[in-house]
Amino acid sequence: MPQPARREILDRLVREGRLDPTDAESISRAPGLTFSLSELVGYLGGVIVVVGLVRLLAAAEASPSAIAFMLVVTGLASALSTRRITSNSLARQRLAEVVEVASVTQFAFAAGILLDQHVLSSTELSVALVATVSLAWGLARLSTQIAGWLVTSSAALVATTAWVAMVDLSESATPPIFLLVASLLVGLAAVRRDQPGAVVARIAAAGTVAIVSMIWFGTHDGALAALPLVLIGVGVFTLGASQQWLEIVIAGAVVVLIGLIGWVLDSGLGDVMQGVVIVLIGALSLAAVVWVTRSSPFAAQR
16 A cells, blocks of 8 residues: 555644644645755865865875875864764754765775775775775664765675675676665665665665666676566566655666667567557556556555
């Protein structure tokens, strides 16, 4: 059964006399997330500083060790600056967490450079180790608004990429691994669905599923390319629809489209016939939706 929308819940509470209509209207119009002008300017300034720092280091032709040292210094400065940001509002708390993520990122890059230059002979291994440690830090910080979720999602994908490169798997064998990582991110977001940052993990998972579906289709042919994508896409779409996760719904739809339309375009049919088949697929999908909606025992209740 579909979950009721916010407006529907508010209307029900008003009908039951448990909520004033004016308060219900205010709640309905309130945005889910707000940003102050000073907060947005702070984010923009931070991005500009990072870009300027990278450009300065590139122009100075600094050695990797010097870059790592500079990143450690700026990382320490970022970490110390978070103590100066009071957390008496959500906006300030988010700003402090963004600075915290920037600090962790700088330390991670510095550690990767130093490992690659002075300890290990493999860049992939250096990245894999640093990303794995960053992933552990992110998991330990999932109680934050966004910091832990940002680091966890990005570090999980970077670590997976690096470890896959270390093992030297073929391109056709990597999609199932990333699909598993995406599933774990969605599962983590489902377990902690009440936390605002959970949407970050779902967005990362949705993007990962869409990208690996294109890789899968590009490395396989015929039914072997299309059928798994259609089945996975339908499953992802159904999960997103049942949980009201728009980003997962979009990912599922994209995967289904890649599988079906890619199959038709590679079928060898003429241009006109390809168009006819694609239209028929869409029409059948719409007919199936209408039939399910009308036959559902919950349709009358809605």
